Amino acid sequence: MTRSVNAEIEEAFYENFLKFFKLAEERRRWDIDRDIPWKQVNPESSDLTADIVQSFSAVEMFLPDYTSKIMELVRRSRGRAWFQANWGYEESKHSLVLEEWLLRSGKRTEEQVKEFERTLLGAEWKLPFETARQMIIYTMIQELATGLNYTNLRRRAEAEGDGALAGLLKWVSADESSHYNFFRRGVKVYLSREPEETIADIKYVFSQFAMPAQALIPDWDKRGEMIEAAGIYTPKMYLQKIYRPILEDLGITRQQLKMAGLPANVADQIADRADEKEADEKQAARAQTVSVPGDPAPLAPPGRRLIRSTP
Ligand SMILES: [Fe+2]
Ligand SMILES: [Fe+2]
Numbered sequence: 632m633t634r635s636v637n638a639e640i641e642e643a644f645y646e647n648f649l650k651f652f653k654l655a656e657e658r659r660r661w662d663i664d665r666d667i668p669w670k671q672v673n674p675e676s677s678d679l680t681a682d683i684v685q686s687f688s689a690v691e692m693f694l695p696d697y698t699s700k701i702m703e704l705v706r707r708s709r710g711r712a713w714f715q716a717n718w719g720y721e722e723s724k725h726s727l728v729l730e731e732w733l734l735r736s737g738k739r740t741e742e743q744v745k746e747f748e749r750t751l752l753g754a755e756w757k758l759p760f761e762t763a764r765q766m767i768i769y770t771m772i773q774e775l776a777t778g779l780n781y782t783n784l785r786r787r788a789e790a791e792g793d794g795a796l797a798g799l800l801k802w803v804s805a806d807e808s809s810h811y812n813f814f815r816r817g818v819k820v821y822l823s824r825e826p827e828e829t830i831a832d833i834k835y836v837f838s839q840f841a842m843p844a845q846a847l848i849p850d851w852d853k854r855g856e857m858i859e860a861a862g863i864y865t866p867k868m869y870l871q872k873i874y875r876p877i878l879e880d881l882g883i884t885r886q887q888l889k890m891a892g893l894p895a896n897v898a899d900q901i902a903d904r905a906d907e908k909e910a911d912e913k914q915a916a917r918a919q920t921v922s923v924p925g926d927p928a929p930l931a932p933p934g935r936r937l938i939r940s941t942p
Contacts, residue, residue, distance in 0.1 A: 636824050643820040644710025651813045652717060659809060661802045663728050671794025674737045679861055680787060681738035684729050684796070686854045687780065689751055690844045691726035694719060696756035697843075701770070705763050714813060721806045728799045735795065754847045760836060764821055764829065768836040771814035776842060776864070776873050778807035783863040815880060822881065830883070834892040837874065875901070 698719040705711035733739040739747075760766050781804040788796035821829040844851050859865050878888055878901065885902035889895055 640820055640824050641708055641710060644708055644714075644817060646710070647813060647816045647820070648710040648714045651714065651809065655717065655721075655809065659802075659805055661724075663724060663731060666802065667728065667731075667799045668794045669735055671798070672732065672735050672796070673791060673793035676736055676738070676788070676791045676793045676796065678738070679857065680784075680791060680793075680796070681733060681736065682854070683784060683787075683858055683861060683863060684733060685739070685747060686844070686848065686858065687784070688726045688729035688733070689747070689848050690777075690842075691722060691729065692748065692751055693754075693756045693843065693847055694722055694726065697722070700756070700758050701766060704758065704766060708763070711763070711767075711817070718810060721810075725803050725806070728803065732796055732799060736793070750849055751847070754849075756843055756847055759839070759841070759843075762832075764825075765832050765836050767814050767817045767821070768829075768833055769840065771811060771818055772836065772840055772873060772877060773842065774807050774811040774814060775877060776869070778804050778811060779868065779872055780858070780864050781807060787861065787863070815877070819881060822883065826887070830887050830890050833878075833881075834890065837892060879905075 698715065702712060702715050705715060730744055733744060734741065758766065760769050781800050785797050785800035785804065788800060818829065818833070821832075845855070848854060875893075875897065878891060878893060882905070883891065885898060888898035888901055893901070
């Protein structure tokens with residue numbers, strides 16, 4: 632029984648990976664030199680923007696830990712391991728392109744970038760959760776939060792008239808949002824096959840969730856405050872744009888929402904909305920069925936009877 636559930640889960644992961652990869656190859660491949668409007672870089676962008684860019688590039692610098700440790704955990708799952716390889720490639724471009732902006736905008740020299748990297752070398756990211764199921768929940772949350780950070784930074788870049796930064800953040804956010812969707816689909820696979828265990832894990836991971844930067848980057852307290860003050864990422868946003876939307880996105884039942892840790896009134900709001908949406912969709916489907924006209928009568932030239940070409 633256990634083996635067959637695992638086989639089903641693996642099959643669904645692999646299918647999800649193939650879809651993810653096909654779409655990535657078709658629509659989401661981008662080139663650091665060719666696809667960023669570097670001519671629109673604005674050397675007058677604020678120093679605060681540059682500090683935030685550098686903070687985000689620092690988080691992306693722990694790629695060797697993220698890839699090696701997660702890969703070790705999921706190596707028996709082809710769907711997740713092959714995804715992880717592709718994920719590593721996409722994430723590797725994020726730190727490169729952010730650093731490229733720091734240099735091209737003149738906000739940092741090469742020496743300053745290298746010096747900053749040296750300050751990061753001492754830390755090592757460790758898996759925050761032990762099981763593959765808990766880790767897919769963690770990465771789902773983390774990718775959506777990262778995407779939100781980049782989207783808000785893009786708005787800031789647009790307001791400061793930096794087309795290069797805004798342009799590169801568009802590509803990076805699109806990557807993060809595809810990562811979120813892959814992980815979210817994976818969590819849904821677990822939910823369909825192991826609902827109780829998955830709900831318990833969702834509750835546990837949310838209760839322990841912290842972004843990786845907090846443990847890794849020197850002075851993160853200061854940097855975090857700066858990011859919050861700039862309106863890029865705040866605790867309120869976490870609740871409104873990460874925590875609740877994810878639980879809503881997973882399409883779980885009213886009871887599961889409560890078991891996952893949502894306060895009863897919020898769980899009811901979400902479940903009521905889902906019920907209303909379902910009722911609306913059913914009504915729309917019924918209306919469509921009723922209003923579909925019957926087959927039109929065969930056309931024939933006036934005054935002549937229709938001659939059928941087939942016997
Ligand atoms: Fe990234
Ligand atoms: Fe990502």
